[in-house]
Amino acid sequence: MNYSAALRWYIVLLLAAIVGIFIALPNTVETTLAGRHVRFSKPAALFTLFGRTIVFNPTLQFGLDINGGARVTLVADTASLSESEKKRAIDGVREVIARRIDLYGIKEASVVTSTVDDQHRLHVSIPGVSNTDQALSMIGTTARLDFREYKPASNSASASPSGILVSDFVSTDLTGKDLRSAVADYDDTIGQIIIYMEFNPEGTRKFAEITQRSIGKPLAIFIDDYPLSAPIVENAIVDGRAQISGNFDASQAKSLAATLNAGALPVSVQPVSQETVHPELGANAVQSLFRAGVIGIGLVLLFMILVYGVKGIFACLSLLLYAVLSIAVYKLIPITLTLPGIAGFLLSIGMAVDTNILVFERLREEEQKGYGNTLGLLSAAFGRAFDSIKDANVATLAVAFILANPLGWSFFHASGPVRGFAVTLMLGIVLNLFTGMIATRILMTLFYKPKENNA
Amino acid sequence: MPKKNTNGPFPIISKYAGVYLFLSFLLIFLSCLSIYLFGLRLSIEFTGGTIWEFSANPPEKTTITRQKLQEIGVPTDVIVSMQQLDERTLRLRMHPIDTTQKQEIKATLEQAFGTITDQRFETVGPSLGNEHFRKTLLSLGVGAVLITLYLASRFHSIMLAGSALLAAIHDGLILVGVWAVVGHLFSVEVDVLFLTALLTILSFSVHDTIVVYDRIRERQKKNGWSISSQLVDQAVLDTLVRSLRNSIAILIMLLTLFLIAGERIAWFMFALLIGTIAGTYSSTFVALPLVVAWMRIKQKRAKK
Numbered sequence: 001m002n003y004s005a006a007l008r009w010y011i012v013l014l015l016a017a018i019v020g021i022f023i024a025l026p027n028t029v030e031t032t033l034a035g036r037h038v039r040f041s042k043p044a045a046l047f048t049l050f051g052r053t054i055v056f057n058p059t060l061q062f063g064l065d066i067n068g069g070a071r072v073t074l075v076a077d078t079a080s081l082s083e084s085e086k087k088r089a090i091d092g093v094r095e096v097i098a099r100r101i102d103l104y105g106i107k108e109a110s111v112v113t114s115t116v117d118d119q120h121r122l123h124v125s126i127p128g129v130s131n132t133d134q135a136l137s138m139i140g141t142t143a144r145l146d147f148r149e150y151k152p153a154s155n156s157a158s159a160s161p162s163g164i165l166v167s168d169f170v171s172t173d174l175t176g177k178d179l180r181s182a183v184a185d186y187d188d189t190i191g192q193i194i195i196y197m198e199f200n201p202e203g204t205r206k207f208a209e210i211t212q213r214s215i216g217k218p219l220a221i222f223i224d225d226y227p228l229s230a231p232i233v234e235n236a237i238v239d240g241r242a243q244i245s246g247n248f249d250a251s252q253a254k255s256l257a258a259t260l261n262a263g264a265l266p267v268s269v270q271p272v273s274q275e276t277v278h279p280e281l282g283a284n285a286v287q288s289l290f291r292a293g294v295i296g297i298g299l300v301l302l303f304m305i306l307v308y309g310v311k312g313i314f315a316c317l318s319l320l321l322y323a324v325l326s327i328a329v330y331k332l333i334p335i336t337l338t339l340p341g342i343a344g345f346l347l348s349i350g351m352a353v354d355t356n357i358l359v360f361e362r363l364r365e366e367e368q369k370g371y372g373n374t375l376g377l378l379s380a381a382f383g384r385a386f387d388s389i390k391d392a393n394v395a396t397l398a399v400a401f402i403l404a405n406p407l408g409w410s411f412f413h414a415s416g417p418v419r420g421f422a423v424t425l426m427l428g429i430v431l432n433l434f435t436g437m438i439a440t441r442i443l444m445t446l447f448y449k450p451k452e453n454n455a
Numbered sequence: 456m457p458k459k460n461t462n463g464p465f466p467i468i469s470k471y472a473g474v475y476l477f478l479s480f481l482l483i484f485l486s487c488l489s490i491y492l493f494g495l496r497l498s499i500e501f502t503g504g505t506i507w508e509f510s511a512n513p514p515e516k517t518t519i520t521r522q523k524l525q526e527i528g529v530p531t532d533v534i535v536s537m538q539q540l541d542e543r544t545l546r547l548r549m550h551p552i553d554t555t556q557k558q559e560i561k562a563t564l565e566q567a568f569g570t571i572t573d574q575r576f577e578t579v580g581p582s583l584g585n586e587h588f589r590k591t592l593l594s595l596g597v598g599a600v601l602i603t604l605y606l607a608s609r610f611h612s613i614m615l616a617g618s619a620l621l622a623a624i625h626d627g628l629i630l631v632g633v634w635a636v637v638g639h640l641f642s643v644e645v646d647v648l649f650l651t652a653l654l655t656i657l658s659f660s661v662h663d664t665i666v667v668y669d670r671i672r673e674r675q676k677k678n679g680w681s682i683s684s685q686l687v688d689q690a691v692l693d694t695l696v697r698s699l700r701n702s703i704a705i706l707i708m709l710l711t712l713f714l715i716a717g718e719r720i721a722w723f724m725f726a727l728l729i730g731t732i733a734g735t736y737s738s739t740f741v742a743l744p745l746v747v748a749w750m751r752i753k754q755k756r757a758k759k
Contacts, residue, residue: 065719073583116586133554133557133558136554137554137555140554271553271554271578272579272580272582272583273577273578273579273580273583274553274554274576274577274578275575275576275577275578276573276575276576276577277574277575278572278573278574278575285716285719285720288715288716289712289716289720291715291716292711292712292714292715292716293711293712293716295711295715296707296708296711296712297708299707299708299711300704300707300708303703303704303707304704307700339719339720340648340651340720340723343712343716343720343723343724346708346712347705347708347709347712347727349708350704350705350707350708350709351705353701353704353705354701354704354705357697357700357701357704358666358697358701361696361697361700387669388665388666388669388670391609391665391669392661392662392663392665392666393662394605395602395605395606395658395661395662395665396655396658396659396662398598398601398602398605398658399598399602399654399655399657399658400658402594402597402598402601402654403594403651403654418647418648418650418651421648421651422651425655
């Protein structure tokens with residue numbers, strides 16, 4: 001790399017560092033300064049993209065073992081269903097559970113399905129909840145779907161501004177059992193996404209009667225006693241096929257259809273594994289880990305300077321850049337950090353040092369051979385070192401890949417903590433190749449002056 | 456004064472290969488022995504079961520024993536073992552129970568001991584445990600195969616790849632052996648995290664070995680692709696310092712983490728620590744003696 005190329009890359013590097021630091025810094029910091037309690041806040045970046053205003057204020061996401069919460073693996077009993085029904089049923093259960101958690105007001109919950117050995121599973125993750133027993137008992141129940149017609153109580157003088165109360169709806173005998181299926185599809189003629197519902201013979205009969213009675217009035221669909229949708233009945237429907245239109249977007253429609261299916265094909269779920277962590281336990285663990293990490297990094301940096309002198313400082317800079325960029329990446333993707341994940345990150349810092357050491361040892365050898373010219377020296381050193389760095393890192397990368405299982409292969413683990421560790425390790429290796437090789441080289445090309453050869 | 460070695464580099468590996476290999480066999484033997492004697496404590500992630508940690512603040516200080524639990528009406532047959540973690544916290548290891556059963560037991564406990572705060576509750580059904588076990592073995596197997604294939608292709612030599620793999624397995628065995636001892640003394644379990652450490656150590660060991668191999672390959676290029684004991688010796692002498700420095704850097708980080716970070720991570724770090732030390736040692740003093748031995752056997756066969 002020649003001087004002018006290095007200069008150009010240096011500017012890129014500085015930009016990356018500045019952006020990285022900005023993203024990586026914590027959003028608020030509270031401390032006592034000169035006896036007064038102060039609070040520094042990082043401004044959130046605000047910008048407009050394609051006419052939509054976006055607020056950019058990423059935070060670090062922490063996993064269950066740090067924030068506390070619950071993680072359950074449920075198995076759905078789909079034995080009695082046909083293949084095509086199975087998929088609909090599982091999506092339905094997933095949707096219903098997600099809805100229930102939503103009702104709890106928990107933002108970062110996740111419900112993921114997986115199939116192992118013909119067994120259909122749901123992995124539910126509810127962070128930040130301390131009353132996990134309650135949350136879990138709510139999730140495990142089978143979905144209940146029913147249709148209710150509008151019969152406002154006679155003293156509707158107390159009606160809400162929109163005129164319709166939930167309590168105005170009265171149960172009918174039409175339930176999820178009578179619904180055969182629900183599908184969301186795009187209707188060309190209207191130019192909208194429509195939900196198509198189909199009832200079985202018994203349901204068709206009931207539905208015909210109810211719609212006859214309810215023309216011009218809303219007919220509400222309730223799931224788990226919670227109103228899902230209340231479309232207005234336009235005319236009596238006697239063939240058991242109904243449509244719901246309402247300017248749905250694709251995801252809304254899919255969600256609605258899946259929920260309806262959950263009611264139509266109620267599938268019972270059984271928990272096969274469960275993990276709950278009290279928030280306090282996690283908070284303490286993170287603090288000690290954090291402290292240990294800072295001390296560890298400090299010691300490693302000290303070591304590098306002691307052993308390699310001036311060159312060590314370049315290594316320190318690139319290591320710090322590595323740490324900053326890693327944190328920024330964790331915030332951007334975002335990656336949920338677990339305790340082992342943080343440990344993996346700290347470990348990768350130790351390994352990042354390795355790259356620098358390999359280069360410096362090479363450099364020492366080349367200097368002894370007497371190159372004289374800085375650029376030639378650096379290019380020889382970095383070039384030769386890269387071979388072994390590449391080989392060595394591939395081995396670790398392969399192992400991390402297996403553990404992280406990003407493609408979700410069912411014959412490997414899908415477990416949380418292990419994956420967290422592997423993902424941070426993998427990211428660490430890739431980032432490390434960048435900072436260790438490129439960043440250090442740029443810095444050294446611009447600022448390093450080898451001592452006179454006095455071997 | 457006459458120079459010591461006029462004929463070549465100090466035969467650090469070639470002369471003492473036998474010693475190193477003997478030492479390694481001894482270590483492996485000891486590890487296997489300890490595994491046989493002490494067994495491995497498998498966590499519930501592999502056996503299935505429940506772990507329930509809770510803290511209580513009973514009005515009068517009572518030690519909670521199995522008998523006491525029976526007295527207040529807790530079904531103690533589901534309890535496999537009890538461990539008092541600190542003054543207020545108890546850890547129960549049980550057969551798998553579900554949330555309803557747990558709540559029942561909790562209610563009974565609260566009647567006797569006042570409010571109970573759950574710290575941790577983990578249940579794994581038995582079939583899931585089995586599956587974890589299978590998947591982990593598979594991960595280990597595939598990892599080992601991938602690494603060997605990669606090595607063989609990069610260094611054009613099954614001998615080098617095989618030795619590297621054997622060195623890594625050697626490290627793994629030692630780690631498991633140590634865990635058997637530690638498990639016996641400190642009740643440390645073999646859980647999924649430990650297996651993560653094992654897999655990571657596999658890659659560490661190979662990582663370290665590769666750097667020495669790289670040096671060998673470089674000298675091979677100058678020597679017309681032949682490999683000799685002298686070549687190996689020189690390569691080791693060249694890279695010894697670098698290898699040590701690298702390991703020290705990682706060890707500093709691991710040691711700090713082990714000593715200062717909390718209990719949950721400590722044992723994981725300890726496993727990585729043992730593994731890193733073993734990995735550094737094995738790269739030079741296990742993989743290479745194996746290579747030398749292999750070469751000698753090939754030579755003898757060729758002569759016949």
